[in-house]
Amino acid sequence: AQTVTQSQPEMSVQEAETVTLSCTYDTSENNYYLFWYKQPPSRQMILVIRQEAYKQQNATENRFSVNFQKAAKSFSLKISDSQLGDTAMYFCAFMKPPGGDMRFGAGTRLTVKP
């Protein structure tokens, strides 16, 4: 069974600085997808970034980038130039094709301080 572990329950960062959130996962699959979702107080889960396991190049979306280490089964999220609006819960998630059951970690609560 696939499991996702986020070892940092809470983190904080000063506005405009960079922060990295950690995620590890366990799977015997070779083809899968990894995601970072953001959940602000509004409760809606918002897709931040997506990585396909067969692609070695790390995904990037504006200020958000990942460090995907397939052999180590690690998938960390780096947020550059942190903004107050980045304050939220961040969830790492795993899914194998053809989709369906998306496995989430327990989340990391990120606070961006002014």
Place this chain on the structure above:
Amino acid sequence: DAGVTQSPTHLIKTRGQQVTLRCSPKSGHDTVSWYQQALGQGPQFIFQYYEEEERQRGNFPDRFSGHQFPNYSSELNVNALLLGDSALYLCASSLERRTYGYTFGSGTRLTVV
């Protein structure tokens, strides 16, 4: 373009009762998945509906059932409510179960007393 719409926003039920939660997927999406998110935890997969059939199910008892309608909207039914069913129930939609990532609604907060 409307996103995923869930109703109601909040709900309070008594132990032993039954509840129905509703979800309208994002326009153009035909697949609906339901997740339960207990306080302080990540979401857990309940089941997924595609073409009006339950295609995949997580580790939830038969008290949890669902339905998908021809317009792709979906319902989640929970019978014989337990205190432990108190959670945020999230609906997510996608196109044909593709792995591009789901679009989530804002959820229904269910409190069982």
